[in-house]
Amino acid sequence: xxxxxxxxxxxxxxxxxxxxxxxxxxxxxxxxxxxxxxxxxxxxxxxxxxxxxxxxxxxxxxxxxxxxxxxxxxxxxxxxxxxxxxxxxxxxxxxxxxxxxxxxxxxxxxxxxxxxxxxxxxxxxxxxxxxxxxxxxxxxxxxxxxxxxxxxxxxxxxxxxxxxxxxxxxxxxxxxxxxxxxxxxxxxxxxxxxxxxxxxxxxxxxxxxxxxxxxxxxxxxxxxxxxxxxxxxxxxxxxxxxxxxxxx
Amino acid sequence: xxxxxxxxxxxxxxxxxxxxxxxxxxxxxxxxxxxxxxxxxxxxxxxxxxxxxxxxxxxxxxxxxxxxxxxxxxxxxxxxxxxxxxxxxxxxxxxxxxxxxxxxxxxxxxxxxxxxxxxxxxxxxxxxxxxxxxxxxxxxxxxxxxxxxxxxxxxxxxxxxxxxxxxxxxxxxxxxxxxxxxxxxxxxxxxxxxxxxxxxxxxxxxxxxxxxxxxxxxxxxxxxxxxxxxxxxxxxxxxxxxxxxxxxxxxxxxxxxxxxxxxxxxxxxxxxxxxxxxxxxxxxxxxxxxxxxxxxxxxxxxxxxxxxxxxxxxxxxxxxxxxxxxxxxxxxxxxxxxxxxxxxxxxxxxxxxxxxxxxxxxxxxxxxxxxxxxxxxxxxxxxxxxxxxxxxxxxx
Numbered sequence: 025x026x027x028x029x030x031x032x033x034x035x036x037x038x039x040x041x042x043x044x045x046x047x048x049x050x051x052x053x054x055x056x057x058x059x060x061x062x063x064x065x066x067x068x069x070x071x072x073x074x075x076x077x078x079x080x081x082x083x084x085x086x087x088x089x090x091x092x093x094x095x096x097x098x099x100x101x102x103x104x105x106x107x108x109x110x111x112x113x114x115x116x117x118x119x120x121x122x123x124x125x126x127x128x129x130x131x132x133x134x135x136x137x138x139x140x141x142x143x144x145x146x147x148x149x150x151x152x153x154x155x156x157x158x159x160x161x162x163x164x165x166x167x168x169x170x171x172x173x174x175x176x177x178x179x180x181x182x183x184x185x186x187x188x189x190x191x192x193x194x195x196x197x198x199x200x201x202x203x204x205x206x207x208x209x210x211x212x213x214x215x216x217x218x219x220x221x222x223x224x225x226x227x228x229x230x231x232x233x234x235x236x237x238x239x240x241x242x243x244x245x246x247x248x249x250x251x252x253x254x255x256x257x258x259x260x261x262x263x264x265x266x267x268x269x270x271x272x
Numbered sequence: 273x274x275x276x277x278x279x280x281x282x283x284x285x286x287x288x289x290x291x292x293x294x295x296x297x298x299x300x301x302x303x304x305x306x307x308x309x310x311x312x313x314x315x316x317x318x319x320x321x322x323x324x325x326x327x328x329x330x331x332x333x334x335x336x337x338x339x340x341x342x343x344x345x346x347x348x349x350x351x352x353x354x355x356x357x358x359x360x361x362x363x364x365x366x367x368x369x370x371x372x373x374x375x376x377x378x379x380x381x382x383x384x385x386x387x388x389x390x391x392x393x394x395x396x397x398x399x400x401x402x403x404x405x406x407x408x409x410x411x412x413x414x415x416x417x418x419x420x421x422x423x424x425x426x427x428x429x430x431x432x433x434x435x436x437x438x439x440x441x442x443x444x445x446x447x448x449x450x451x452x453x454x455x456x457x458x459x460x461x462x463x464x465x466x467x468x469x470x471x472x473x474x475x476x477x478x479x480x481x482x483x484x485x486x487x488x489x490x491x492x493x494x495x496x497x498x499x500x501x502x503x504x505x506x507x508x509x510x511x512x513x514x515x516x517x518x519x520x521x522x523x524x525x526x527x528x529x530x531x532x533x534x535x536x537x538x539x540x541x542x543x544x545x546x547x548x549x550x551x552x553x554x555x556x557x558x559x560x561x562x563x564x565x566x567x568x569x570x571x572x573x574x575x576x577x578x579x580x581x582x583x584x585x586x587x588x589x590x591x592x593x594x595x596x597x598x599x600x601x602x603x604x605x606x607x608x609x610x611x612x613x614x615x616x617x618x619x620x621x622x623x624x625x626x627x628x629x630x631x632x633x634x635x636x637x638x639x640x641x642x643x644x645x646x647x648x649x650x651x652x653x654x655x656x657x658x659x660x661x662x663x664x665x666x667x668x
Contacts, residue, residue, distance in 0.1 A: 060351075078665060078666075085661075085665075087660075087661040087662045088662045088665075111575070111576075112578040112580065115578050124664060125665075126667060128281070128569055131570075132280075133280075141577060142578070144276055145574070146274055146575050146578060147273060168338070171287075178496060199665075
């Protein structure tokens with residue numbers, strides 16, 4: 025994890041967000057005030073549980089209904105994301121990979137089919153070499169024919185990572201990607217994620233409350249603050265004036 | 273692009289095969305009795321009542337008494353849309369031969385009815401009669417041991433001054449009417465041949481040497497053989513004859529009853545089928561909607577993975593079609609032996625059966641099932657469209 029530089033210097037901006045928010049519960053808003061990432065950069069959303077880290081990732085992924093905020097901006101890979109933008113335009117497998125906290129896999133597909141699904145849905149053919157590399161790296165080589173119900177939670181989590189990375193996405197969103205792993209395996213899998221994301225050239229946003237140690241311990245954090253204003257609570261994430269980490 | 277969603281739909285059914293089998297069984301439970309009723313309706317109405325209805329004999333309107341019908345009468349009647357066939361006939365006293373003999377077999381049948389025929393006779397399926405060329409009924413053919421191609425000798429008698437006098441004529445048999453068409457002994461012959469018989473009996477200038485010589489057509493005929501175009505036409509045709517002051521009666525007095533029976537049974541079956549199909553449709557609709565609910569998170573995941581709405585909506589439609597197809601196949605596998613057992617239990621005439629299912633019925637069931645499947649999936653399709661990508665992020 026070296027080569028730090030300011031994301032604002034990056035010529036190849038992957039993600040650009042300003043004033044993107046949602047009312048998560050009555051009177052409680054989660055807002056991304058500013059977030060900009062270039063190819064290969066990584067930022068961690070680190071906040072206490074319930075602060076809205078997963079919600080922030082959902083906002084970035086364009087998967088949540090937005091609250092109307094002034095001067096709103098949401099760009100993924102140069103595509104302006106609005107509620108009317110077809111997801112395929114900004115969230116295809118080569119643009120956005122998302123490792124869900126729930127590690128949801130399709131129960132009636134094999135592990136290999138699950139990994140290939142986003143690419144297949146996009147009407148593309150997986151890069152066989154890269155796919156084989158991912159599956160080997162994630163230690164799933166002997167499990168590809170199994171259904172999710174025949175896998176451990178940790179194996180499902182690794183399969184989710186492989187699924188998100190198969191399309192070599194410009195932007196990789198990770199929601200507590202190692203939360204279900206044995207502590208002994210956390211460092212190894214985190215290292216793999218960092219390594220494979222770097223190989224894919226992905227910018228990474230990691231939501232985690234357990235990244236104080238391990239591979240992401242030194243990765244820059246987005247600012248997080250809580251604000252009470254006129255009876256409303258705001259949980260605000262921002263990278264304004266901060267540097268993201270450039271993955272070597 | 274429906275390949276991926278269709279594959280997902282079928283894989284999900286295979287994965288959750290127990291639920292799918294339950295649904296197929298439920299469909300067979302509705303469809304099975306329905307197809308059995310349809311088969312019984314086909315068997316009883318289609319072959320038994322249907323045979324009575326389709327039997328051309330039942331379309332005959334019998335003239336009562338002797339009248340004087342001229343050429344204009346026959347032309348006018350023949351031009352009517354409700355008339356299927358008409359041919360003039362002589363007085364009934366002259367419509368029999370004293371005897372018919374098959375010399376080669378040394379067999380003779382007395383008092384054989386003679387029935388005028390012509391091209392278009394609804395009872396004759398083949399070459400039309402002509403002078404000297406006749407059809408005989410199956411009963412007469414058996415009694416005389418004749419078949420098509422044989423020649424029989426018709427004998428017509430009269431008494432002149434107390435002396436018995438017979439005239440003979442060779443008739444070539446060109447066909448035999450099946451027993452279900454005409455069960456009694458009879459010869460179907462041309463009008464000139466019948467007129468020759470009448471003339472021999474009524475006209476002393478006609479003698480055994482010249483009785484079959486061609487003569488001028490009479491100005492009037494005493495009777496006629498008349499068939500309505502269809503059973504439904506009998507009523508209007510009978511009414512027309514009554515308006516003309518002619519007495520007649522339909523050969524099949526219960527034709528109207530048969531028609532009404534068939535119509536009512538069709539209505540009854542259609543009503544039962546409609547009710548059953550509606551019940552099935554509602555059950556299917558609710559089941560598919562339930563399947564979407566059970567797979568809600570997966571549909572949300574598909575959306576998150578950029579699968580367009582139109583592709584996601586293909587999934588319940590394909591599942592619905594597959595379940596209906598499975599249900600129809602399962603139903604046929606179950607009921608076909610059952611129908612065979614019914615037919616083996618109840619004795620019927622050769623070629624007939626109590627329960628009968630046609631390929632068209634199965635095809636119609638598949639088409640109706642497909643329509644039901646697609647329409648029943650509408651609720652599920654709307655439900656799928658309402659599944660948002662965010663749901664996979666937030667579910668516990």
